[in-house]
Structures are given as structure tokens and as C-alpha cells.
Amino acid sequence: MNNVAVIGGGASGLVAAISAASKGARVTIYESGARVGKKILSTGNGRCNMTNMNASAEHYHGADVGFVRGAREKFWVGDTLGFFLSLGVMTKTEPDGRVYPYSDKASSVLDALRLKLDALGVRTVTSYEVKSVKRKNNRFIIIPYRGESETADAVIVATGGRAAPDLGSKGGGYDILKGFGHTITDTRPSLVQIKTETETVKKLKGIKITAEASIDGASEYGEILFTDYGLSGIAIFSLTAYLGKQKTVSLDVMSGTSREELTAMLTERARLMSDVPLESYFTGMLDKRVGQALLKTAGITPLSRPSRTITKAETERLAAVMKKWEFKIEGTMSWNNAQTTKGGALTSEFDKNTMESKIVSGLYASGEVLDIDGDCGGYNLQWAWSSGYIAGMNAALRKENKQ
Ligand SMILES: Cc1cc2nc3c(=O)[nH]c(=O)nc-3n(C[C@H](O)[C@H](O)[C@H](O)COP(=O)(O)OP(=O)(O)OC[C@H]3O[C@@H](n4cnc5c(N)ncnc54)[C@H](O)[C@@H]3O)c2cc1C
Incomplete structure (x- = not known):
């Protein structure tokens, strides 16, 4: 034997x-x-x-x-x-x-x-x-x-x-x-959270969205969680299986909608919400704080402005950010947090x-x-x-x- x-x-x-x-x-x-x-x-x-x-x-x-x-x-x-x-x-x-x-x-x-x-x-x-x-x-x-x-x-x-x-x-x-x-x-480490620059993510800590996360060479659609150190959630975990020397991770928060379609959608939204201040422009479409962060990233401030004041160029910029919201990668969390x-x-x-x-x-x-x-x-x-x-x-x- x-x-x-x-x-x-x-x-x-x-x-x-x-x-x-x-x-x-x-x-x-x-x-x-x-x-x-x-x-x-x-x-x-x-x-x-x-x-x-x-x-x-x-x-x-x-x-x-x-x-x-x-x-x-x-x-x-x-x-x-x-x-x-x-x-x-x-x-x-x-x-x-x-x-x-x-x-x-x-x-x-x-x-x-x-x-x-x-x-x-x-x-x-x-x-x-x-x-x-x-x-x-x-x-x-x-x-x-x-x-x-x-x-x-x-x-x-x-x-x-x-x-x-x-x-x-x-x-x-x-x-x-x-x-x-x-x-x-x-x-x-793989199947682990990604550490990013924290200025934006810290303010969104605890918020979950469904989006397409991409790095050069791979994308994953699913849950994304903002944390005080970076990004977590199943889509991010899955993406780290492909992570090498890439420097940025980007989120497409309107996956399935083209940039042109999104621009038209945002233009119509500005008309519908014309008197609503920009800080509430995304109410009913996205998480409010996520929406505000997107506006700031696109350089559309102050958020007290009424939505009708968004210019064509700003709308195009906003659509671009929503399709490719970039975060600088600063590494991954440690072995303690990794699944494999x-x-x-x-x-x-x-x-x-x-x-x-x-x-x-x-x-x-x-x-x-x-x-x-x-x-x-x-x-x-x-x-x-x-x-x-x-x-x-x-x-x-x-x-x-x-x-
Ligand atoms: C929190 C968490 C959740 C996960 N969830 C999933 C999931 O839902 N689905 C999925 O597919 N995968 C999941 N994974 C990944 C999956 O668990 C591992 O890939 C899998 O367990 C690997 O199996 P293994 O037997 O090769 O190694 P391990 O499961 O790590 O087992 C190795 C064993 O060897 C022992 N050992 C190590 N060195 C020595 C030594 N020198 N002498 C004697 N013994 C030793 C260890 O104590 C351990 O018990 C998860 C991982 C983690 C950490």
C-alpha cells in the first residue's frame, strides 16, 4: 500500500x-x-x-x-x-x-x-x-x-x-x-482591494455603485465600493486578477450608454432640472455624492449654480468623465486582505x-x-x-x- x-x-x-x-x-x-x-x-x-x-x-x-x-x-x-x-x-x-x-x-x-x-x-x-x-x-x-x-x-x-x-x-x-x-x-496579492489616490474616494467612503471598472487590458462590470484607501467591491476584486503595471483604474458609471447618447441625455436632464442646483442635478440618476464628485472632477462648479447653466462644453466634459472616471493606482491592499x-x-x-x-x-x-x-x-x-x-x-x- x-x-x-x-x-x-x-x-x-x-x-x-x-x-x-x-x-x-x-x-x-x-x-x-x-x-x-x-x-x-x-x-x-x-x-x-x-x-x-x-x-x-x-x-x-x-x-x-x-x-x-x-x-x-x-x-x-x-x-x-x-x-x-x-x-x-x-x-x-x-x-x-x-x-x-x-x-x-x-x-x-x-x-x-x-x-x-x-x-x-x-x-x-x-x-x-x-x-x-x-x-x-x-x-x-x-x-x-x-x-x-x-x-x-x-x-x-x-x-x-x-x-x-x-x-x-x-x-x-x-x-x-x-x-x-x-x-x-x-x-x-490578487482578488484584493486597490489603493488609489484618496482625495475623491475618501469623501465617498461606504458608497456602492454598479459600474464597469477598467485597467489597461481588462474590464469588469459589477459592484464597486468606495473606501478611505481606494476601491473595493466584486468588480475591483476580479479586476486585480489582471493587474500588472497599470497606473490607473477607470470607472464607466453609465456602461451600455455611448458617450454621445450620454451627452444628449445630460443636455436633456439640464433642461428638465433647469432650476435645480447642480448639487442635486443627479438626483434620481446616480448616488447624490457620487454625482457631485463627478461634477467636481469635470470642473463644473460651484454646485450652487442652477442646472440650466451647464454649458455644452461642460456637458461634454461631464459625459467624458462619467465614461472614464480615472483614479491613480497606488498599489493593492496587503496579503491579509487578498483572496488568492x-x-x-x-x-x-x-x-x-x-x-x-x-x-x-x-x-x-x-x-x-x-x-x-x-x-x-x-x-x-x-x-x-x-x-x-x-x-x-x-x-x-x-x-x-x-x-
Ligand atoms: C476570505 C477568503 C474568501 C475566499 N472565498 C472564495 C470563494 O468563495 N470561492 C473561491 O473559489 N475561492 C475563494 N477564496 C480562495 C480560495 O479559498 C483559495 O484559493 C483556496 O482555499 C486554495 O486552496 P489550497 O488548499 O491550495 O490552499 P489553502 O486553502 O490556503 O490551504 C493550505 C493549507 O496548508 C496549510 N499549510 C501551509 N503551509 C504549511 C506547512 N509548511 N506545513 C503544514 N501545513 C501548511 C495551511 O495552514 C492551510 O490549511 C477565498 C479566499 C479567502 C482568503
Whole structure:
């Protein structure tokens, strides 16, 4: 019987362990935290957005995004839903394709995984932070910071990346993989809030709008939240998956309306609201404070002026700002606020069909530790489940293949 060590008891590691044990391996999960699956409980605001029915390759990023193809062919959304159903987890799909447990409780996903781990006799060692893994006489030695070393025939590194270190993953898995000669690309927070110049956003703190947010090369339509440090909300989170060296983020607050149409609309509005002071010009169309900020950005002041005084040139300027309201990017919030890691272990050094290292036979990696990150909407957990399942199955079958 193959002895499989799974390092990291997160989404990917738990599924890897179930997959390996289901194929007959003797499995141990080594988890640095006091319990497994802590991050799962925080996903989807406690509801766990498990996957997305639209999980195509365009929703993933990395130096070689084609690496996801292996998982898509072997164990993807349908297989994942079937897997969870076999564990008793019923799901429901929202109109945008996001899938949640029917219970609306992330805890029920974790409970179901734990019940299965128990049923399969998987050993779980908690408060065991793995420092390094060595290869000796065709076996792996798992070396912790504290406690006794253990051995295994195959190792799955499922330690996550650097996002949300309070929930467990601090990037230790990168060192384990580096120890075997693997390359780790630059990492940075993704699915995170954007810090911008604060003069405008600070005054709008707490206001949510629906708009199209764009950076050079990508746009996302959805909720935007103004904060005292910059911009947040689902559209902004999703946009950071594409964030590189861009200097500005812009908002189109009238997405779907052309600049010409908007100019005509604003001209008619000035006629309808002729005696209304500019400070209330947007009442009934946009949030009042957002409207006032747009007028100021377009240089249309004082706001005490009656709306009929807006000139043609001012109307055109206002329409231009509403279609492209620019904010200078000053970075992102920190790892503590990020949902995932951009970058990680270089995927070209792994086999996409098995998740096995091309450098060290018997070594596997799955989930966020690899250089694959998804958009906001269930795509990251899908990658964690899929890559974990495939790694677990192949680690378990490995020895048998060799005999
Ligand atoms: C607040 C929040 C909400 C999110 N919501 C969603 C969502 O709704 N849908 C979605 O698709 N994605 C969501 N994500 C992203 C998703 O949770 C992660 O991409 C996914 O959990 C990654 O799984 P993983 O198993 O690779 O890593 P992790 O879940 O990070 O698990 C890694 C585990 O390894 C352990 N570990 C780390 N280093 C060591 C070591 N050296 N020794 C032993 N153990 C170690 C950690 O303690 C941790 O338990 C969210 C993320 C956050 C932070």
C-alpha cells in the first residue's frame, strides 16, 4: 500500500487526501494549524462559493494557463459536483453561475470532507508545520519545525500561497518546493482591494455603485465600493486578477450608454432640472455624492449654480468623465486582505495530467501553491479541488504503476 503525505489541510489537500485514500493509499495530512480547513469556512462570506458553471480557461491566469487544461479534462466542474454530492453536499447555482452548498454554509462543505476523511481512515496531524522535505533511499522524509520527522512514498504539497496568512498559508510551501529545485515566480496579492489616490474616494467612503471598472487590458462590470484607501467591491476584486503595471483604474458609471447618447441625455436632464442646483442635478440618476464628485472632477462648479447653466462644453466634459472616471493606482491592499496569490510554483515543471513534479518523481503539488490563479467567483476553489483530486489519485496509484 502506498504511503502518501499531504502537506496542508486546506481545500486542495483535503480533496487530495480523499482521492488518494479512495484509491487505496494510506494517507496522512500534515497541517500547520490547530485544525484543517480553516480557510474554507471563510470562503464566499461564510457560504463557500464552491465553483462556477462558467469555469472556462479564460477565468484563469499564470505563466502557462494551458496547464489548467489537464484538470479540465480529468476532473472539472461536473466531476466536482458529483464528488461533493457523493459526500452528501447538495448545491445550488445562482444566475451568474456561482455554485454554493444548498445549506448556504461553508461549514457543511468542511464537515462533509471531514466525515469522508474519517470514513477512509485518513490520519490527520495538526499543529505540524512542515519545514522541509528530503528524499532518501526512494522515500521522502517530512521534517517539521517542531516534532518528529515522518516518512512517505509520495508527497503532495498543498500548502496554499501567501494570501490570507491569518487563515494558515504563509508561503512555506514555496521553500519546500525550492528545496527540490523548483522555480517560484514572483508572487503578489490578487482578488484584493486597490489603493488609489484618496482625495475623491475618501469623501465617498461606504458608497456602492454598479459600474464597469477598467485597467489597461481588462474590464469588469459589477459592484464597486468606495473606501478611505481606494476601491473595493466584486468588480475591483476580479479586476486585480489582471493587474500588472497599470497606473490607473477607470470607472464607466453609465456602461451600455455611448458617450454621445450620454451627452444628449445630460443636455436633456439640464433642461428638465433647469432650476435645480447642480448639487442635486443627479438626483434620481446616480448616488447624490457620487454625482457631485463627478461634477467636481469635470470642473463644473460651484454646485450652487442652477442646472440650466451647464454649458455644452461642460456637458461634454461631464459625459467624458462619467465614461472614464480615472483614479491613480497606488498599489493593492496587503496579503491579509487578498483572496488568492498571483504567481507561485512554475507549472512547466509539473505534469498537468498528474500534478507530479518533472524534477522529482513522487513529488506532487496542487492548489494555490502552483502558479495558477482564478477570477473571483468560485474559480480558485475549483482549481484547488481539481488539482488536489488529480494529485491524490496519481500519488496513490504511483507505486502500483511501478510494480
Ligand atoms: C476570505 C477568503 C474568501 C475566499 N472565498 C472564495 C470563494 O468563495 N470561492 C473561491 O473559489 N475561492 C475563494 N477564496 C480562495 C480560495 O479559498 C483559495 O484559493 C483556496 O482555499 C486554495 O486552496 P489550497 O488548499 O491550495 O490552499 P489553502 O486553502 O490556503 O490551504 C493550505 C493549507 O496548508 C496549510 N499549510 C501551509 N503551509 C504549511 C506547512 N509548511 N506545513 C503544514 N501545513 C501548511 C495551511 O495552514 C492551510 O490549511 C477565498 C479566499 C479567502 C482568503
